[in-house]
Amino acid sequence: MAATFEWDEANGVGETVTHARTESNWKNIDDSTTAYTANPITAGNNSFDKWQYGHFSGTYNQILAGLWAHTAGAFGAGLTLKASPTMTADANRLAYATPATAANANLTLDATSVITIGSGKAVWFGVTGPATAGKAASTTSNPAYTNYLTTQLQTTGSAAAGDTVTATLTLQYDEN
């Protein structure tokens, strides 16, 4: 065994959490279950912003050295992936906001380009939930949560019709 990890997602006005998400398609609906094909994004519009985060439980002593990056799947023209900023201070953590299709100005990191995980943005950890104050570069709290790893796919009218490339997002961390 080691630390147990799952991806969680928050949706709706009340920050309703769904645990252990197995997909993360950007789409024109705020939920974690509807197929993206049922609610596609029309060129020139944005997806609902997606509020996902990492959730740790199980047994561990410490979690640290978190990195996040868009590591595979180069987007075509007219597509921009925006993401929550790198963590250098607790104040960089995003508070939850009801997902919407308006461009989220708090997503200041442009994650459109594919990079290696070693060049990824810093992810911090803390107690209670992803928006809770007190995030730090390491934690001994159990359970523990990353800050929100929020993303939004923004498009222009030049975006090609049909599915985008299948992108891969990577989260890396150390634990002992």
Place this chain on the structure above:
Amino acid sequence: MVLKYLFKATYLDGTNYQQNPEDISCQDPKRSCFFDLKSDLIKTFCLEGDGHSYLVDLTDGHFEIDGTSFCFHEHPLTEIKLIYFRRHTHNFNLQFGEQSHTMCFRFGWQAEENGKQIQRIMEIN
């Protein structure tokens, strides 16, 4: 995730601490075995599994792989402290969910060499 390698710490007095496969601390069931280690009293720290052993000696900083000794430093070390982490990488494919979850083992030491803090870390996949 099953741990491919389990650690064994040998203390300066010759006693051992063996990590259990469940990696549950003897002192706190929410902690891992690493929580139990008396880090200042460790002589050697060894990862064993998959038919191999990887050791670091915290008295002089040398490493051993399957009993073969070597070192990554040139001058005597002081203030040698153990480093041990498991590095997890989760690749999340937006359409197909989690594509892969890999874990590698990173261990070694941080120490002072000629007045400078240095680290030497071995990574085992």
